[in-house]
Amino acid sequence: MKQTNIAVSKLRPFENNPYQVRDDAEMNTLIESIQTQGILSPLIVRPTENTEEYEVISGHRRLHAAVKAGISEVPALIYALDRDAAAVAVVDSNLHREHILSSEKAFAYKMKYEAMKHQGTSCQLGTKLRTDEQIAEEMACGSQTEWDAEILCIYRAIAEKLPLYNRFVMHGAAISFENKAYIFTAASGTGKSTHIRLWRKAFGSPVGIINGDKPVIEIKDDGTSLVYGTPWAGKERWERNVCFPLGGVCVLHRAEKNSIKKLSASEALLPVMHQIYLPKGENSAQIQLELADKFLQSAPFWSLFCNIGFEAVRVSFEAMTGNCFNSYFIENEVK
Numbered sequence: 199m200k201q202t203n204i205a206v207s208k209l210r211p212f213e214n215n216p217y218q219v220r221d222d223a224e225m226n227t228l229i230e231s232i233q234t235q236g237i238l239s240p241l242i243v244r245p246t247e248n249t250e251e252y253e254v255i256s257g258h259r260r261l262h263a264a265v266k267a268g269i270s271e272v273p274a275l276i277y278a279l280d281r282d283a284a285a286v287a288v289v290d291s292n293l294h295r296e297h298i299l300s301s302e303k304a305f306a307y308k309m310k311y312e313a314m315k316h317q318g319t320s321c322q323l324g325t326k327l328r329t330d331e332q333i334a335e336e337m338a339c340g341s342q343t344e345w346d347a348e349i350l351c352i353y354r355a356i357a358e359k360l361p362l363y364n365r366f367v368m369h370g371a372a373i374s375f376e377n378k379a380y381i382f383t384a385a386s387g388t389g390k391s392t393h394i395r396l397w398r399k400a401f402g403s404p405v406g407i408i409n410g411d412k413p414v415i416e417i418k419d420d421g422t423s424l425v426y427g428t429p430w431a432g433k434e435r436w437e438r439n440v441c442f443p444l445g446g447v448c449v450l451h452r453a454e455k456n457s458i459k460k461l462s463a464s465e466a467l468l469p470v471m472h473q474i475y476l477p478k479g480e481n482s483a484q485i486q487l488e489l490a491d492k493f494l495q496s497a498p499f500w501s502l503f504c505n506i507g508f509e510a511v512r513v514s515f516e517a518m519t520g521n522c523f524n525s526y527f528i529e530n531e532v533k
Contacts, residue, residue: 201240203271207245208251211258216305217264228263237264240273242291244284252276255284256291285313287323290464307471307487317442353412358477361485365416365426367475370447371436372408373397378445379408379425380518383473388450388504391434396511401526410436415444417489421496427462446498446518453503456513466499 211219219225241257252274254261264272279287289310357367368388370383370454371390375397382390391410398405408425411432416424417530424446449469474490500517504510512523 201273201275204241204243204252204274204276205271206261206265206269206401209241209261209272209274210246210251210253211261212253212284214309215254215258215288216309217258217302219258223380225259225263227267228259229266232260232263232269233267237269237272241276241475242287243274243280244277253284255279256286264509282313285309295410305487307467307491310467341532344454349351353428357390358467358479358482359465360414361477361482361489363416364418364489365414366486366489367412367428368415369412369473371410371432372413372427374406374408374440374492375401375404375445375519377442379413379442380445381425381447382450383447383470384450385472388452390450391432391436391505392506393450393504393510393514394425394436396506396508397515398506400523400528402528404526407436407438408440408442409438410434415493417492417496418449423493423497444497446500448500448502448518451501451503452505454505456502456504456507456510458502458513458517460517461499461501463494463499465501469501470499489502 210394233478237260239257241260242255244255244427245251246253255277257272257274261272277284277287289306295299360366368381368383370381371394372379372381373394374380378412384390393409394405394407407427409427409431411434412430414426414428416426418424424441425444427438429437447465447466447470448458471490471492474493477486490502495523498518500514502510502514502515504518508527515521515523515526
């Protein structure tokens with residue numbers, strides 16, 4: 199990395215930059231600032247292959263304002279990044295801005311996922327449903343009945359259309375407590391069901407089941423979220439036809455020691471997007487990404503590192519509900 203002044207004629211916007219540069223009141227203010235004070239924060243750029251030009255990673259608005267202000271050179275930090283690393287940096291360096299459209303964030307998330315996939319990072323965009331071929335194979339070997347296959351096909355068709363109604367499917371187990379829904383999500387086999395059993399054993403009837411595997415989330419106009427039970431409830435068959443306002447989402451990780459951390463929207467992006475179903479239809483997929491952005495910006499998220507025990511329940515319960523574990527703990531038998 200090095201800092202230097204670069205002629206604006208040698209700078210190019212990042213290809214397929216998801217963020218728009220607008221000539222608005224904020225741009226006029228930026229132009230005036232640059233005319234009087236210059237560019238205070240250097241742009242971040244990368245050399246483009248086989249040319250003497252540079253691609254802008256961070257600073258598209260500053261570059262646009264500099265051109266408008268008649269400035270011929272701008273300060274820049276040069277990073278030798280490949281295309282995929284640069285794409286991730288473009289997304290991350292702009293998500294903090296206040297006035298970004300949901301559609302811009304949606305395209306940004308998608309670009310980041312595609313770049314990370316090229317890098318070999320585990321970054322599946324959305325939880326997957328079984329294909330027709332997989333269903334047929336399961337029926338042929340007897341692990342799937344005709345009824346199960348029909349239900350799964352219906353579920354998949356519904357999941358494709360839900361974003362048109364401001365709703366989407368999320369992979370996770372949802373419970374209710376004091377009129378709020380709490381979703382525990384993680385890769386299959388991490389211990390979502392076990393953790394919920396411990397909640398029910400610790401607190402008894404105040405903990406209710408909503409759904410054991412695939413609840414539906416609705417994003418309201420005011421940014422709040424509702425959690426619905428569905429018939430697609432996983433191997434435990436935990437499901438109820440109920441709806442509760444969302445209290446929080448907890449991403450589980452196996453660990454020897456128990457700890458929990460509140461996540462920012464950017465920190466929650468990868469683990470949460472792994473668990474949201476992304477429709478195949480282009481229109482529904484675009485709407486889904488915009489809904490996911492609203493979800494990430496408004497809902498509370500935690501990351502729980504835990505073992506299997508009541509101490510893990512205490513850590514998650516107190517962080518997510520704000521209540522004292524000992525005030526509610528009644529240990530009882532739950533299957």
